[in-house]
Amino acid sequence: MRLQETRRPARLILESGDVFTGVHFGAVGESMGEVVFNTGMTGYQEILTDPSYCGQIVTMTYPLIGNYGMNVDHVESRRPYVHGFVVREFSEVPSHYKSMESLEQYLARNGIIGIAGVDTRRLTKRIRSEGTLKGLLTTLDPSPEEIEAKLKAPLATDQIDRVTTPVVYRAPGEGRRVVAxxxxxxxxxxxxxxxxxxxxxVVPARTTAKEILDWRPDGVMLSNGPGDPEDVPHAVETVRSLLGKVPMFGICLGHQLMALACGARTEKMRFGHRGANHPVKDLRTGRVAITSQNHGYVVSEASLRGTDLVLTHVNQNDGTVEGVVHARYPAFCVQYHPEARPGPDDSDGLFDAFIEMMDQVREGRWTPYAEAH
Structure with missing residues (x-):
């Protein structure tokens, strides 16, 4: 008998009424979250530690997870922020020369509940048909009334305040100064x-435009992050105040915040983009890049009309907005992750474009997009 077959039972209960049974690994207890899926074949370490997954119960569509364990080289933040981890099968004995602990040990140490033995194909198909759903992941035995009450309660909307750095810190270099x-x-x-x-x-999410400009940056980086961009109007106002004063580059949530600051709108997607093989076309060159993505909201293309934003990138699978550039100010942003590891590095050159834009502005040779095109 396999060890997984002797474990405590666990359940994932969706607001749709679907119940997925399996066995627990990692921590025990209960957790609420938005249930999403990721199609990546590798990279579970980066997924677990990506703060953009804060508040979400992540389902991995690849059937075997945990076979190379966990190590410090492939994490993206100081701790995991997912609210649960759903897999078909997890490896109890990892095999990799860099492995420092097993996936189960890592989840248990960080208080994250895992559930294995789930029909992840059926779960993914349910999310695709119903859209992202609220879920309760439990190793306990709550009553039907308790389950109903928990699934009716609204999910938290303060994810950014939970994941942002509490203090300013510096990663020193000799080149251009970037406030992130x-x-x-x-x-x-x-x-x-x-x-x-x-x-x-690196500054906290609630840092004001004045505080950022006091650093006399050559450029400002707007990072990725979790949740609905409309839940952080203070960040939108900060971005609006910085536009035109300093070169800016936004990624994922930063892209959405820049769009809102310029008068566009965002909307929730049915089940989002989460994976490492999404094709994105650059409308200026016709080149298609394979990208890593993790987002549940998107900029409305129709809302770009009447703004100073010009559409530059579109998703080849569904035609959604993947990138824009400001027509008058030195600012651009993309919905996907050019820094992705693991995953394709086709779009890594966007960081070089940011460097070039900062140099052009500093040397007085930058030309507004509207004039250059």
Whole structure:
């Protein structure tokens, strides 16, 4: 008999009434969250530690997870922020020369509930048909009344305040000074900037425009992060106040915040984009990049009309907005993750474009997009 077959039972109960049974691994207890799925074949370490998943119960569609364990080289934040982890089968004995602990040990140490033995194909199909659903992940035995009350309660909307850095910190470099607004930033963003010798100042999400400008930055980075961008109007106002004063580059949530600051709208997607193989077309060059993505909201293309934003990138699967550039100010942003690890590095050059834009502005040779095109 396999060890997994002797474990405590666990259940994932959806607001739709569907119940998925399995066995527990990691921590015990109960957790609420939005149930989503990720189609990546590898990269569960990065997924678990990506702050953009704060408040979500993540389902992995690849059937075997945990076979290479956990190590410090492939994490994206100081701790995991997912509210649960759903897999078909997990490896109890990892095999990799860098492995420092098993997936189960990592989840248990960080208080994350895992459930294995789930028909993840059926669960994914349910999410695709119904949209993302609220779920209760439990190793306990709550009554039907308790389950109903918990599934009716609204989910928290303060994810950014929970994941942002509490204090300013610096990743020193010798080049251009970049202030990075941490809305739930993956460390891959910092690594990508440091690889280009930037002097990176990471600031909390509620930092004001004046405080940012007091650092006299060459550029401002708007990071990825969790939740609905409309839940953080203070961040939208900060971005609006910075536009035109300093070059800006936004990723994922940062892209959505820039769009809102310019008068566009965002909307919730049916089940979002979460995976490492999404094709995105650059409308300016016709080139298609394979990208890593993790988002449940998207900028409405129709809402770009009447703004100063120009559509530059679209998703080849569903035609959604994947990137825009400001027509008058040095600012651009993308919905996907050019810093992705693991995953394709087709779009890594966007960081080089940010460096070039900062240099052009500093040297007085930058031309507004509207004039250059």
């Amino acid at each position: 607004m941490d809305f739930g930033m993956k460390q891959g963003v910092v690594r990508s900037l440091l690889a280009r010798r930037c002097d990176v100042i």
